[in-house]
Amino acid sequence: MNNPFDPGHIQEEKAEREARRLKLRTNLLIALFCAALAGFVAVLYQTQIVRGSDYRANSAVRIPQTEQVNSVRGEIVDTCGRMLVTNEVSYNVELDTSAMGSERNGILRRLLEICREEGVEWADSLPISKTAPWTFTTDTPYSYQGENGDGEPEEKATSLGSLAALPQYKWLDKSDPQKENPSAGELLSSMCASFRLIDVKKGEVPGATERELAGVLYELYLRSNSINNNTYVFARGVDITFISKVKENALAGVRIETATTRRYGTSYAAHVLGYTGAIDPGSEWEHYQELDYPMNATVGKEGVELAFEEQLHGTSGTRRIVKDQDGNVISQEWSKEPEPGDNAVLTLDMALQATTEDLLAQYAARQEVKVGEDGEPEPAKGMAAAVVDMSGGVLALASYPTYDLSTFRENYSELLADKSEPLNNRATMGRYAPGSTFKMLTAVAALSEKKITPRERIECTGTYTFYTTPQPHCWIWPGRHNWENVTDAIKDSCNCFFFEAGRRTGIAKLREYAQQFGLGEYTGIELAEEKGWVAGPETSEHFDLPWFDGNTLNASIGQDNNMFTPLQLANYVATLVNGGNHYACHLLKEFKSSDYSRVTQTYDAAPLNTIDIDPAHLAAIKQGMYDLSKTYTMARWFDSLPVEVGCKTGTAETSAKAASTNAVFVCFAPYDDPQIALCLVAEGGDAGGSLAELAAGILAQYFSTGGSLSAVAGENTLLR
Numbered sequence: 001m002n003n004p005f006d007p008g009h010i011q012e013e014k015a016e017r018e019a020r021r022l023k024l025r026t027n028l029l030i031a032l033f034c035a036a037l038a039g040f041v042a043v044l045y046q047t048q049i050v051r052g053s054d055y056r057a058n059s060a061v062r063i064p065q066t067e068q069v070n071s072v073r074g075e076i077v078d079t080c081g082r083m084l085v086t087n088e089v090s091y092n093v094e095l096d097t098s099a100m101g102s103e104r105n106g107i108l109r110r111l112l113e114i115c116r117e118e119g120v121e122w123a124d125s126l127p128i129s130k131t132a133p134w135t136f137t138t139d140t141p142y143s144y145q146g147e148n149g150d151g152e153p154e155e156k157a158t159s160l161g162s163l164a165a166l167p168q169y170k171w172l173d174k175s176d177p178q179k180e181n182p183s184a185g186e187l188l189s190s191m192c193a194s195f196r197l198i199d200v201k202k203g204e205v206p207g208a209t210e211r212e213l214a215g216v217l218y219e220l221y222l223r224s225n226s227i228n229n230n231t232y233v234f235a236r237g238v239d240i241t242f243i244s245k246v247k248e249n250a251l252a253g254v255r256i257e258t259a260t261t262r263r264y265g266t267s268y269a270a271h272v273l274g275y276t277g278a279i280d281p282g283s284e285w286e287h288y289q290e291l292d293y294p295m296n297a298t299v300g301k302e303g304v305e306l307a308f309e310e311q312l313h314g315t316s317g318t319r320r321i322v323k324d325q326d327g328n329v330i331s332q333e334w335s336k337e338p339e340p341g342d343n344a345v346l347t348l349d350m351a352l353q354a355t356t357e358d359l360l361a362q363y364a365a366r367q368e369v370k371v372g373e374d375g376e377p378e379p380a381k382g383m384a385a386a387v388v389d390m391s392g393g394v395l396a397l398a399s400y401p402t403y404d405l406s407t408f409r410e411n412y413s414e415l416l417a418d419k420s421e422p423l424n425n426r427a428t429m430g431r432y433a434p435g436s437t438f439k440m441l442t443a444v445a446a447l448s449e450k451k452i453t454p455r456e457r458i459e460c461t462g463t464y465t466f467y468t469t470p471q472p473h474c475w476i477w478p479g480r481h482n483w484e485n486v487t488d489a490i491k492d493s494c495n496c497f498f499f500e501a502g503r504r505t506g507i508a509k510l511r512e513y514a515q516q517f518g519l520g521e522y523t524g525i526e527l528a529e530e531k532g533w534v535a536g537p538e539t540s541e542h543f544d545l546p547w548f549d550g551n552t553l554n555a556s557i558g559q560d561n562n563m564f565t566p567l568q569l570a571n572y573v574a575t576l577v578n579g580g581n582h583y584a585c586h587l588l589k590e591f592k593s594s595d596y597s598r599v600t601q602t603y604d605a606a607p608l609n610t611i612d613i614d615p616a617h618l619a620a621i622k623q624g625m626y627d628l629s630k631t632y633t634m635a636r637w638f639d640s641l642p643v644e645v646g647c648k649t650g651t652a653e654t655s656a657k658a659a660s661t662n663a664v665f666v667c668f669a670p671y672d673d674p675q676i677a678l679c680l681v682a683e684g685g686d687a688g689g690s691l692a693e694l695a696a697g698i699l700a701q702y703f704s705t706g707g708s709l710s711a712v713a714g715e716n717t718l719l720r
């Protein structure tokens with residue numbers, strides 16, 4: 001990496017500049033946080049000291065408590081230091097009923113009034129309509145069909161069902177026919193009576209206000225009964241006007257706490273970044289409890305937020321607080337200060353990521369105007385792209401259709417129901433037949449095993465006649481390629497050449513090489529990924545299909561049961577053109593301390609295995625990929641690039657319908673000193689060649705125009 005023209009080197013320098021800028025910004029954030037805390041203390045001062053005479057009598061009772069305090073979550077930046085995910089300071093309203101005493105209902109009534117005046121929304125998961133006539137908002141209010149530990153169906157109580165059946169409430173009582181399955185109205189009346197919101201004996205019935213109060217009390221009762229916790233976050237992200245009103249009313253047990261929420265610096269890379277959320281009491285609490293997380297901690301749920309949870313989270317702190325009997329904190333002392341999490345620096349280049357996602361969306365938009373057999377426009381087909389460097393670093397990873405992290409919670413049910421599966425990360429989860437992009441693998445295996453030589457010519461007559469059956473055709477049939485060597489055969493994508501090369505090599509060796517190139521193996525990326533399948537007798541057996549020697553022919557040209565992810569295919573090309581060093585894929589570049597001053601952990605890229613490829617063999621294969629880029633259909637996209645490329649197209653029939661095909665395209669650049677490799681897949685795409693335009697757009701972004709390198713492109717020219 002000593003070449004000053006190397007983008008990696010330039011990015012390093014840029015990252016350093018960015019880091020310095022970021023440190024300033026982080027300090028600002030911390031300052032803001034302190035200012036917020038100071039404001040809080042000022043309000044306390046006002047209540048405790050200035051208006052002290054009213055309160056002193058109450059403060060005589062002091063209640064010491066120990067609280068866990070969440071650490072500030074680390075940020076996520078791209079390889080150049082561009083901010084992708086950061087934190088925003090916000091104010092939450094927490095309720096502590098233990099401090100409300102007999103005034104509880106009055107305090108809550110007043111709080112809800114203030115909320116309505118200020119338009120503040122609060123948490124309410126009670127599944128009863130907000131206004132009369134009372135109806136359940138779910139089909140299964142009390143119980144649902146779940147599974148027991150052995151996977152047997154079992155009727156399970158919902159949160160409401162468990163609470164309603166508790167002996168102290170008996171809102172629901174299986175032994176009493178009157179209360180076996182109460183309607184929403186009956187349940188609400190019982191709840192409101194228990195909560196002393198209405199007097200049933202006087203014939204009072206709940207109204208909309210009582211329903212609102214019952215909703216808040218339901219949340220509180222749920223917590224005090226299930227996790228033995230008297231506090232809960234009533235509303236998030238409230239503003240200063242609301243806070244002053246709450247303070248003016250001196251509502252005991254209503255606390256304003258500072259918190260942080262995630263803010264996104266990009267609308268791209270949703271599948272990579274993932275998101276955070278509250279700990280799930282059922283599936284996650286046990287795990288995080290062992291790690292000493294507070295129950296109200298925010299944790300990673302998907303993507304790198306989940307993968308780097310340990311480093312991003314930091315260490316929660318513990319403070320001893322002393323409260324008066326109204327729940328006001330009158331002193332605090334840290335027994336352990338919270339330590340902020342580390343910041344994650346990704347290998348991702350956001351300029352490249354944005355270009356890649358935009359190009360996929362544009363291509364898909366052109367495809368969508370297609371009309372299906374029934375005359376209706378066909379639904380959006382999926383697309384995927386993966387761009388890697390020569391040591392497995394992921395520079396861009398895109399899946400179409402995608403979603404926006406800042407709005408996905410509101411649209412979640414739509415996204416989940418969408419048949420084009422926008423939540424699915426096709427780049428690591430999609431399994432596609434590689435088609436002819438597999439031919440380089442067959443070539444390496446056949447050359448390395450000395451079954452063919454770089455100069456040997458094999459005849460294509462349009463039909464491969466070694467076996468009596470099958471006798472598959474070359475794609476050019478009824479035409480023919482005549483005599484071709486391995487370089488010609490890659491350029492022309494001659495099937496007959498690779499039928500012969502694959503047959504001589506044998507399926508066992510093909511599988512062995514595929515595995516060494518990481519095909520049908522986990523790439524190691526920090527995201528959820530599929531492993532895929534390498535065609536062969538073992539795979540056919542798994543799918544309950546027969547295997548004949550003739551199957552090797554189709555396997556040699558990337559058909560049969562070969563199924564790989566786009567990321568695997570990109571990394572396979574990188575492994576090939578870097579000379580045979582197979583690296584794990586990774587998104588992590590390094591972790592930095594919370595102020596960006598220190599690198600706390602660097603990703604150590606070391607080859608998983610090395611394939612001994614004869615340079616002459618590699619040269620013959622690369623030459624075929626280069627020659628293809630110079631053919632008329634390819635050259636019109638690649639000729640204007642500042643670098644030379646090598647490429648290979650693939651078109652694979654999908655297993656279900658022969659009429660439906662997926663288009664696959666792989667390439668690398670620069671040809672004489674490869675730095676990046678990429679794979680594009682279009683579900684239902686016509687032919688791999690149609691993806692060349694997209695590939696050229698991605699390469700243009702990386703090597704010449706716009707984005708991460710635009711600032712330096714003028715200073716030290718990357719153009720060749």
Ligand SMILES: [Zn+2]
Nearest residue numbers: 460474481494
């Ligand atoms: Zn041929």
